[in-house]
Amino acid sequence: MEKADSKYRAYVQILKEELLPAMGCTEPIALAYAAAVARKVLGEMPDRVTAAVSGSIIKNVKSVIVPNTGHLKGIPAAVTAGIVAGDPDKGLEVLAGATPEQIMAMRTFLDERTVTVEHLDSGISFDILMTLYKGDSYSRVRIAGYHTNIVHIEKDGTIIQQMDALNEETPTDRSLLNMEDIWDFINTVDIDHIREILDRQIRYNWAIAEEGLKESYGANIGKVLLKNSGNDLSIKARAMAAAGSDARMNGCSLPVVINSGSGNQGITVSVPVIVYAKALQVSDEKMYRALALSNLAAIHQKTPIGRLSAYCGAVNAGAGAGAGIAYLCGGGYEEVIHTIVNALAIVSGIVCDGAKSSCAAKIASSIEAGILGYNMYVQGQQFMDGDGIVTKGVEATIRNVGRLGKEGMRETNKEIIRIMIGQ
Template sequence: MKKTDEKYGAYVQILKEELVPAMGCTEPIALAYAAAKAREVLGAMPDKVMIDASGSIIKNVKSVIVPNTNHLKGIPAAAVAGIIAGKAEKELEVIASVSEAEIAAMKKFLEEVPVQVRHIDNGITFEIIVTEYNGEDYAKVRIANYHTNIVLIEKNGEVLLEKEVQGESEEGLTDRSLLDMESIWDFVNTVDIEDVREVIGRQIAYNTAIAEEGLRGNYGANIGSVLLDMEGDNLRTRAKAKAAAGSDARMNGCELPVIINSGSGNQGMTCSLPVIEYAEDMEAGEEKLYRALTLSNLVAIHQKTGIGRLSAYCGAVCAGAAAGAGIAYLCGGTYEDITHTVVNALAIVSGIVCDGAKASCAAKIAAAVDAGILGFNMYKRGQQFYAGDGIVTKGADATIRNVGRLGKEGMRETNEEIIEIMVGEDC
């Protein structure tokens, strides 16, 4: 692929748009971002807060610990963290710097100021509306479709910013429909490493650091440590354990940032850490690692494009299949090896449900990475799943389209049932 090709520039830009730093689970951080922006617009500390959120936001914020809050969790805590300590200009690192005094102020605010949460359904999976009041004044901020996409800012009846929301399209982002497996493969083998060095290098550094912290510390159910204890210190187990340990830490209050993929830190860690572990073990060298990670990241984004940012379909499945593709590349895999790895992995674990962000995400990640590795090893040994085997059809892109249909449309009602189970009619 030539640098002058439309897809070359698009793929570089997609990586820049998707592989960004975030501290904490991205849905509560998006909520903190909206709340920080509303406080900035209001120009005062609110004496009342109203949060309207779509069901998928409620699901993904309910059970996860918000970093830099002394282990507070839930929607009010995420919003109040943004109100008290948020720096809106830092977007998904909005609460990266918080003082002890601010943590104490969050607790006091939650005790003294009414924070109401309402479940809304405007036909948009990803929607947050934060309205903050101070006496007769109010400020409102609305985010739709992706984590930093502010589409409305309003103060005291005056609209300061408004963007049209066209269903669930991601306005302002590079066209993801340009992604396909053959073009991704071409890009990976021809890209100038300098064009992806910054985003990939940062992913390696950030995600490795939080994985190591997850193995050192005591976070959640410690899935990473359990895997190493149970299965021993071998390459395949380390690949799973590193990804799981990063999630252990991130879901349970670790204050280190991660580099996300498709709006998710868990997905960013899943499609990168196993590949990094294999590359180090194989002494693959920097260039081959960067190309393998470019592959795994773009394959993960390609899969998630059809599903959407939030769904009842666990995004770790996509990222685990993508990690398998990256590992196949490191092992000298051909285009056929890569595509069959992805299809095999999807056939194994598609259907794992997303029931919000919480400690058990780490275990799902381990299962997804295992499927990616198994998918590659199956094909190396002449084994594969064929068109007609369930949702598998002829060709990786066609199978990915089936998964997108399953995740976005087929599991829509499943998502509502999960939300109902988790939170009931009252938020």
């Protein structure tokens, strides 16, 4: 791909837009961000708060520990953290600067003031409407479509910011992505154009994976996998990624570089590839190209599904990791695309029932499917056109999976939310 090509520039930009640092699970962090912005607009500490959120936000915040809160959990905790300690200028690292005194103040705020949570059924899967009240004054902030997309800011009836369109797209057109062009891009990209983005992903995501193995977090899936693994490289790849999720879902304050709006997906597309790159002792350049492949392949698969769904995003990320590992092991384009198709055929039935400790196990299963998908193809085995949702061609199969995740699982998502809120 020529560097002057508009598609080349778009692919670099997509990586810049997607591979962002975030602290903690991105949905509670988005709530904290909205609350921090609303607090700044209000100009004083509120007496009470109403957080109206879409069902998928409820699902993804209910069971996860919010970082830098002293292990507080849930929507009121995330909102309170943003009000008390949030820095709106830091985006998805909004809580990075929380002090011990502020963490204590969060508990006081929750004890003394009212945080009301309402279900917002707007038809948008990612929707947050945050309203802070102080006497007769109020501020209101709406985030819709994705985690930092502020579409409305209002104070005391005066609209400060308003966007007409609510969508789930970030600026650069993701429909430009396809596996053939991704393959061309990762083999021709000037590494200096993506080095800084990927260096941060390597540094952040490897650090949280190591933290997950060092301390006790959640169900310790990473440690469970490693206990009897011997020297099995595939198990180590699964274990390291799972350990990163163990830590992230259970209050670790280390940041993660995300993919498709998700820290778990960011960990899944990167950590297994780094494990294989280290073990195979490949050049830094080859590791960067493998990471570009895994990241872009995952983004491409996730685009038709949308940010939040009942379809587990670790599946896409695991298939992307499998593609990156196939490349590191000497695979060409055919190996890469058949790895993705095989992986999707194996684990596309995993549902997303919110962010919590079991995400680490789903990550491990998805990475296992990615690696198995590659091993199948190099041994002359593959799932064929007509095997369930698999059809002829990688792009057609990705479209089928996108349809399954976005349309087919719409009612599944609603039922999961009803189950989780006890209806």
